[in-house]
Amino acid sequence: MEVSELDKYGICDGISEIILTSGMKNPNAAPIGLIRKDNRVFIRLYRGSTTYENVKQDEVFAANVTCDPLLFIKSTFSNLEDEDFKYHPLNSKSIPLLKNSATSVIFICDEIKHTKQAMTAEIIPMGAVANDYLPRAINRGLTAVIEAAVHATRYKLTGNNEFLDLIDRCLETTYKCGGQREKDAAEILLNEIDEIKKHVDGGKDTE
Structure with missing residues:
Protein backbone atom coordinates (compact mmCIF):
# COMPACT_ATOMS: atom_id res chain seq x y z
CA MET A 1 0.00 0.00 0.00
CA ASN A 131 -16.56 1.46 7.06
CA ASP A 132 -17.95 4.90 6.29
CA TYR A 133 -17.14 7.37 3.54
CA LEU A 134 -19.92 9.80 4.42
CA PRO A 135 -18.56 13.36 4.52
CA ARG A 136 -18.87 15.39 7.69
CA ALA A 137 -18.42 19.13 8.02
CA ILE A 138 -15.85 20.40 10.50
CA ASN A 139 -17.47 21.05 13.87
CA ARG A 140 -15.61 23.43 16.18
CA GLY A 141 -17.16 21.72 19.19
CA LEU A 142 -15.48 18.46 18.20
CA THR A 143 -12.05 19.95 17.61
CA ALA A 144 -12.31 21.95 20.83
CA VAL A 145 -13.14 18.97 23.04
CA ILE A 146 -10.23 17.01 21.54
CA GLU A 147 -7.93 19.96 22.24
CA ALA A 148 -9.30 20.11 25.78
CA ALA A 149 -8.46 16.42 26.25
CA VAL A 150 -4.87 17.11 25.17
CA HIS A 151 -4.63 19.92 27.73
CA ALA A 152 -6.08 17.59 30.37
CA THR A 153 -3.36 15.00 29.81
CA ARG A 154 -0.74 17.76 30.13
CA TYR A 155 -2.35 19.00 33.32
CA LYS A 156 -2.23 15.45 34.69
CA LEU A 157 1.49 15.24 33.91
CA THR A 158 2.52 18.70 35.11
CA GLY A 159 -0.07 19.95 37.60
CA ASN A 160 0.16 23.32 35.87
CA ASN A 161 -3.11 25.23 36.42
CA GLU A 162 -2.65 27.13 33.17
CA PHE A 163 -3.95 24.05 31.41
CA LEU A 164 -7.22 24.31 33.34
CA ASP A 165 -7.76 27.78 31.88
CA LEU A 166 -7.11 26.44 28.40
CA ILE A 167 -9.57 23.61 29.01
CA ASP A 168 -12.23 26.11 30.07
CA ARG A 169 -11.79 28.10 26.87
CA CYS A 170 -11.98 25.00 24.71
CA LEU A 171 -15.11 23.71 26.39
CA GLU A 172 -16.83 27.07 26.01
CA THR A 173 -16.56 26.46 22.28
CA THR A 174 -17.75 22.87 22.64
CA TYR A 175 -20.90 23.88 24.50
CA LYS A 176 -21.54 26.68 22.01
CA CYS A 177 -20.87 24.80 18.76
CA GLY A 178 -21.04 21.09 19.53
CA GLY A 179 -23.85 18.61 19.13
CA GLN A 180 -25.06 16.32 21.88
CA ARG A 181 -22.19 13.81 21.55
CA GLU A 182 -19.64 16.61 21.81
CA LYS A 183 -21.38 17.92 24.93
CA ASP A 184 -21.58 14.43 26.42
CA ALA A 185 -17.84 14.04 25.79
CA ALA A 186 -17.22 17.37 27.54
CA GLU A 187 -19.12 16.16 30.61
CA ILE A 188 -17.06 12.98 30.76
CA LEU A 189 -13.89 15.05 30.40
CA LEU A 190 -14.89 17.36 33.25
CA ASN A 191 -15.52 14.35 35.49
CA GLU A 192 -12.08 12.99 34.62
CA ILE A 193 -10.50 16.35 35.46
CA ASP A 194 -12.20 16.31 38.86
CA GLU A 195 -10.54 12.95 39.50
CA ILE A 196 -7.18 14.23 38.29
CA LYS A 197 -7.40 17.19 40.67
CA LYS A 198 -7.55 14.84 43.64
CA HIS A 199 -4.01 13.74 42.78
CA VAL A 200 -2.60 17.11 41.76
CA ASP A 201 -1.51 19.63 44.39
CA GLY A 202 -2.89 23.12 43.91
CA GLY A 203 -5.69 22.18 41.53
CA LYS A 204 -8.59 24.57 41.18
CA ASP A 205 -12.19 24.24 40.09
CA THR A 206 -12.95 24.51 36.42
CA GLU A 207 -16.37 26.00 37.14
Whole structure:
Protein backbone atom coordinates (compact mmCIF):
# COMPACT_ATOMS: atom_id res chain seq x y z
CA MET A 1 0.00 0.00 0.00
CA GLU A 2 1.42 3.40 -1.02
CA VAL A 3 1.52 6.36 1.37
CA SER A 4 -0.34 8.43 -1.23
CA GLU A 5 -3.35 6.12 -0.82
CA LEU A 6 -3.79 7.27 2.78
CA ASP A 7 -5.71 10.32 1.52
CA LYS A 8 -8.63 8.01 0.74
CA TYR A 9 -8.73 6.90 4.36
CA GLY A 10 -8.56 10.34 5.97
CA ILE A 11 -4.86 10.44 6.90
CA CYS A 12 -3.44 13.47 5.11
CA ASP A 13 -0.32 15.66 5.27
CA GLY A 14 0.43 17.13 8.69
CA ILE A 15 -0.60 15.66 12.03
CA SER A 16 -3.75 13.55 11.99
CA GLU A 17 -5.46 12.89 15.32
CA ILE A 18 -6.34 9.19 15.25
CA ILE A 19 -7.10 6.49 17.80
CA LEU A 20 -4.34 3.90 17.82
CA THR A 21 -5.38 0.33 18.60
CA SER A 22 -2.79 -2.24 19.59
CA GLY A 23 -2.36 -5.48 21.52
CA MET A 24 -3.04 -8.87 20.00
CA LYS A 25 -4.60 -10.50 23.08
CA ASN A 26 -5.66 -7.54 25.19
CA PRO A 27 -6.65 -4.72 22.85
CA ASN A 28 -5.97 -1.15 23.86
CA ALA A 29 -7.00 2.16 22.31
CA ALA A 30 -5.43 5.58 22.78
CA PRO A 31 -5.50 8.84 20.79
CA ILE A 32 -2.23 9.98 19.24
CA GLY A 33 -1.06 12.38 16.58
CA LEU A 34 0.16 10.54 13.50
CA ILE A 35 2.69 12.54 11.47
CA ARG A 36 2.70 12.47 7.66
CA LYS A 37 5.35 14.51 5.89
CA ASP A 38 7.19 14.25 2.55
CA ASN A 39 5.44 10.99 1.66
CA ARG A 40 6.54 9.37 4.92
CA VAL A 41 4.60 8.63 8.10
CA PHE A 42 5.88 8.61 11.69
CA ILE A 43 4.73 8.06 15.27
CA ARG A 44 6.20 9.06 18.62
CA LEU A 45 5.10 7.07 21.68
CA TYR A 46 6.09 7.88 25.24
CA ARG A 47 7.28 5.36 27.80
CA GLY A 48 4.94 4.28 30.56
CA SER A 49 1.84 3.73 28.42
CA THR A 50 0.16 0.50 27.37
CA THR A 51 0.32 1.69 23.78
CA TYR A 52 4.10 2.08 24.03
CA GLU A 53 4.52 -1.44 25.41
CA ASN A 54 2.21 -3.02 22.83
CA VAL A 55 3.82 -1.34 19.83
CA LYS A 56 7.31 -1.98 21.15
CA GLN A 57 6.49 -5.68 21.41
CA ASP A 58 4.38 -6.27 18.27
CA GLU A 59 5.67 -3.48 15.98
CA VAL A 60 2.23 -3.34 14.37
CA PHE A 61 -0.95 -1.37 15.11
CA ALA A 62 -4.00 0.21 13.52
CA ALA A 63 -4.72 3.91 13.08
CA ASN A 64 -8.48 4.45 13.38
CA VAL A 65 -10.05 7.57 11.90
CA THR A 66 -13.20 8.78 13.61
CA CYS A 67 -15.13 11.97 14.34
CA ASP A 68 -16.80 10.46 17.41
CA PRO A 69 -15.85 12.66 20.39
CA LEU A 70 -16.93 10.02 22.92
CA LEU A 71 -14.42 7.53 21.50
CA PHE A 72 -11.65 10.12 21.80
CA ILE A 73 -12.44 11.03 25.40
CA LYS A 74 -13.10 7.51 26.63
CA SER A 75 -9.94 6.12 25.03
CA THR A 76 -7.89 8.98 26.50
CA PHE A 77 -8.80 8.28 30.11
CA SER A 78 -10.05 4.69 30.31
CA ASN A 79 -10.09 1.34 28.55
CA LEU A 80 -12.73 0.70 25.92
CA GLU A 81 -14.91 -2.39 26.19
CA ASP A 82 -14.07 -5.59 24.33
CA GLU A 83 -17.17 -5.14 22.18
CA ASP A 84 -15.72 -1.86 20.84
CA PHE A 85 -13.06 -3.82 18.95
CA LYS A 86 -12.96 -6.13 15.96
CA TYR A 87 -9.97 -7.98 14.51
CA HIS A 88 -8.40 -7.90 11.07
CA PRO A 89 -5.97 -10.58 9.82
CA LEU A 90 -2.45 -9.61 8.76
CA ASN A 91 0.31 -12.14 8.11
CA SER A 92 -1.15 -14.75 10.50
CA LYS A 93 -1.75 -12.07 13.14
CA SER A 94 -5.00 -10.49 14.28
CA ILE A 95 -4.87 -6.70 14.58
CA PRO A 96 -7.49 -4.96 16.76
CA LEU A 97 -9.51 -2.23 15.05
CA LEU A 98 -12.30 0.00 16.32
CA LYS A 99 -15.67 -1.28 15.15
CA ASN A 100 -17.16 2.18 14.83
CA SER A 101 -14.29 3.99 13.12
CA ALA A 102 -14.87 5.53 9.71
CA THR A 103 -11.65 3.94 8.45
CA SER A 104 -8.76 1.93 9.88
CA VAL A 105 -5.24 1.66 8.46
CA ILE A 106 -2.84 -1.04 9.62
CA PHE A 107 0.82 -0.02 9.94
CA ILE A 108 4.03 -1.85 10.71
CA CYS A 109 6.98 -0.07 12.31
CA ASP A 110 10.29 0.53 10.59
CA GLU A 111 13.46 2.35 11.65
CA ILE A 112 12.53 2.28 15.33
CA LYS A 113 14.55 4.54 17.63
CA HIS A 114 14.43 4.60 21.42
CA THR A 115 15.29 7.39 23.85
CA LYS A 116 14.89 7.59 27.61
CA GLN A 117 11.46 9.18 27.17
CA ALA A 118 9.99 7.75 23.98
CA MET A 119 10.24 5.66 20.86
CA THR A 120 9.90 7.01 17.35
CA ALA A 121 9.36 5.00 14.20
CA GLU A 122 8.68 5.44 10.55
CA ILE A 123 5.54 3.44 9.86
CA ILE A 124 4.54 1.63 6.68
CA PRO A 125 0.87 1.20 5.70
CA MET A 126 0.01 -2.45 5.02
CA GLY A 127 -3.74 -2.38 4.46
CA ALA A 128 -6.91 -0.48 5.21
CA VAL A 129 -10.59 -0.96 5.96
CA ALA A 130 -13.27 1.62 5.16
CA ASN A 131 -16.56 1.46 7.06
CA ASP A 132 -17.95 4.90 6.29
CA TYR A 133 -17.14 7.37 3.54
CA LEU A 134 -19.92 9.80 4.42
CA PRO A 135 -18.56 13.36 4.52
CA ARG A 136 -18.87 15.39 7.69
CA ALA A 137 -18.42 19.13 8.02
CA ILE A 138 -15.85 20.40 10.50
CA ASN A 139 -17.47 21.05 13.87
CA ARG A 140 -15.61 23.43 16.18
CA GLY A 141 -17.16 21.72 19.19
CA LEU A 142 -15.48 18.46 18.20
CA THR A 143 -12.05 19.95 17.61
CA ALA A 144 -12.31 21.95 20.83
CA VAL A 145 -13.14 18.97 23.04
CA ILE A 146 -10.23 17.01 21.54
CA GLU A 147 -7.93 19.96 22.24
CA ALA A 148 -9.30 20.11 25.78
CA ALA A 149 -8.46 16.42 26.25
CA VAL A 150 -4.87 17.11 25.17
CA HIS A 151 -4.63 19.92 27.73
CA ALA A 152 -6.08 17.59 30.37
CA THR A 153 -3.36 15.00 29.81
CA ARG A 154 -0.74 17.76 30.13
CA TYR A 155 -2.35 19.00 33.32
CA LYS A 156 -2.23 15.45 34.69
CA LEU A 157 1.49 15.24 33.91
CA THR A 158 2.52 18.70 35.11
CA GLY A 159 -0.07 19.95 37.60
CA ASN A 160 0.16 23.32 35.87
CA ASN A 161 -3.11 25.23 36.42
CA GLU A 162 -2.65 27.13 33.17
CA PHE A 163 -3.95 24.05 31.41
CA LEU A 164 -7.22 24.31 33.34
CA ASP A 165 -7.76 27.78 31.88
CA LEU A 166 -7.11 26.44 28.40
CA ILE A 167 -9.57 23.61 29.01
CA ASP A 168 -12.23 26.11 30.07
CA ARG A 169 -11.79 28.10 26.87
CA CYS A 170 -11.98 25.00 24.71
CA LEU A 171 -15.11 23.71 26.39
CA GLU A 172 -16.83 27.07 26.01
CA THR A 173 -16.56 26.46 22.28
CA THR A 174 -17.75 22.87 22.64
CA TYR A 175 -20.90 23.88 24.50
CA LYS A 176 -21.54 26.68 22.01
CA CYS A 177 -20.87 24.80 18.76
CA GLY A 178 -21.04 21.09 19.53
CA GLY A 179 -23.85 18.61 19.13
CA GLN A 180 -25.06 16.32 21.88
CA ARG A 181 -22.19 13.81 21.55
CA GLU A 182 -19.64 16.61 21.81
CA LYS A 183 -21.38 17.92 24.93
CA ASP A 184 -21.58 14.43 26.42
CA ALA A 185 -17.84 14.04 25.79
CA ALA A 186 -17.22 17.37 27.54
CA GLU A 187 -19.12 16.16 30.61
CA ILE A 188 -17.06 12.98 30.76
CA LEU A 189 -13.89 15.05 30.40
CA LEU A 190 -14.89 17.36 33.25
CA ASN A 191 -15.52 14.35 35.49
CA GLU A 192 -12.08 12.99 34.62
CA ILE A 193 -10.50 16.35 35.46
CA ASP A 194 -12.20 16.31 38.86
CA GLU A 195 -10.54 12.95 39.50
CA ILE A 196 -7.18 14.23 38.29
CA LYS A 197 -7.40 17.19 40.67
CA LYS A 198 -7.55 14.84 43.64
CA HIS A 199 -4.01 13.74 42.78
CA VAL A 200 -2.60 17.11 41.76
CA ASP A 201 -1.51 19.63 44.39
CA GLY A 202 -2.89 23.12 43.91
CA GLY A 203 -5.69 22.18 41.53
CA LYS A 204 -8.59 24.57 41.18
CA ASP A 205 -12.19 24.24 40.09
CA THR A 206 -12.95 24.51 36.42
CA GLU A 207 -16.37 26.00 37.14
